[in-house]
Amino acid sequence: MSHTPPQYASTGKDTRGSDTEPVSELVQRASQQLTELVRGELRLAQAEMKEKGKRYGKGGGLFGGAGLVGFLMLQAMVATAIAALAVPLPVWAAALIVTAMLGVIAAVMALTGxxxxxxxxxPTPEQTIDSVKADVAEIKGSTQR
Incomplete structure (x- = not known):
């Protein structure tokens, strides 16, 4: 069973009074609808990102706090290692050994990074740029037909 939109008669003519709309009006209306659709999607994306931003902000703050406490813990661990090595060695030798070990770890991490x-x-998003160029070319190609 075929469904015909209510504003069109079975003859294919517009029941609003004119035989057919000019192509320029159709293109203009499609352009306006596309613009409204894009604006609506952007508003929705903006609202969604605002909500996510709040959550990311709270999560980031908690991660920052955890990082600070973790850093303090590592400092205490270094002091503990120096104190433990200071039992059989002089304090300066224990501190020198721990410092050298930390230097080696830092160097390995820097080289790996x-x-x-x-x-x-x-750092440019090359795949995204290529995708957008392809989309623009497709839109241009479909409007020229």
Missing amino acids: KKQVDQAGS
């Missing part, structure tokens, strides 16, 4: 950054490549 540099390697990861080098592998990441350019």
Whole structure:
């Protein structure tokens, strides 16, 4: 069973009075509808991102607090390691050993981080740019038909 929109008769003519709408009016109306759709989607995205932003802000603050407490814990652990080594060794030797170990760990982490950054490549979102270019070309191609 075929469904015909109520504003059109079975002859294909618009029952509002004119035979057919000019293509320019159809394009203009489609453009307006597309603009309204995009604006509505942007408003929805903005509201969603605002809500998510609040949650991310709270979560980020808690992560920051956890990082600070973790850093203080590591400082206490370093002091504990120095104190433990100071039992058989002089305090200065114990502190020097712990400092050297921390320096080696920092160097390994820095080199590994540099390697990861080098592998990441350019910071531009190249795949997204290519995708947007393809979308624009598709839209241009469909409007020229």
